[in-house]
Each structure stands twice: as structure tokens, then as C-alpha cells.
Amino acid sequence: GSSIGPQFKNCMCDPNTISLLGKSISSYSGAGSCGDYIIASQSKKPVLHIWQWSKPQVLMQCHIQEILVSICTDPSGCYIFG
Numbered sequence: 001g002s003s004i005g006p007q008f009k010n011c012m013c014d015p016n017t018i019s020l021l022g023k024s025i026s027s028y029s030g031a032g033s034c035g036d037y038i039i040a041s042q043s044k045k046p047v048l049h050i051w052q053w054s055k056p057q058v059l060m061q062c063h064i065q066e067i068l069v070s071i072c073t074d075p076s077g078c079y080i081f082g
Contacts, residue, residue, distance in 0.1 A: 008038065008051045010058055016070040017041035021050070022077045035077060041068035048080075 022036025037059070038051045048062040048071075068082035 007056065008040075008049075008058075009056050010042075010049060011040055011051075012043050013040040014043050014069070017043065017068055019071050019073050019080070020077070021073050021080065035073075039071065039073075039080060041071050041082060043067070048082075 018038065018040040020035030020037070021039045036052070038053065040049050040051075041047070041064075042049060044067070046064045046067050048064060048068075049058045050060040050062070051057075052059050064082070071080060071082045073080055
């Protein structure tokens with residue numbers, strides 16, 4: 001899993017399945033960037049979890065059709081691609 005995972009509850013994700021989401025932030029901005037939310041595809045379930053930086057519990061859980069092996073966001077931070 002990723003090193004950021006243990007900080008957030010129920011995060012079981014692979015390194016390519018975590019991204020930042022929010023105002024003008026994308027996965028292209030680099031590790032030092034700070035989005036409004038963290039989004040991760042779970043490695044064992046077809047689920048996306050979304051967290052806020054300030055809270056360790058899952059803010060939103062989105063059920064999807066299949067397990068994703070990678071995700072990223074667009075430069076505007078409004079769309080998620082998997």
C-alpha cells in the first residue's frame with residue numbers, strides 16, 4: 001500500500017491508486033501539492049474512498065464497477081480518471 005494510507009481509516013490502496021482532488025490541484029502537480037480531498041481506489045474492493053485532510057475517517061464512499069489499478073485527476077481537479 002501507500003505510505004499515506006495508514007493516516008486514513010480503511011485505506012487499503014496501491015501506490016498508483018491514490019490522488020489529490022480539489023481546486024486547481026491534480027496528480028500532475030507533484031507530491032508537495034495539497035488538494036482539498038484525497039481519493040483512493042481500494043485494492044481488494046471496487047470502491048473509491050474520499051477523505052478530507054483534517055479527518056481520518058472516510059468522508060464519502062463510491063461503489064464502482066470494477067477494481068481500478070490506477071487513478072488520476074485532471075488539471076482542474078474536477079474529474080477523476082480510472
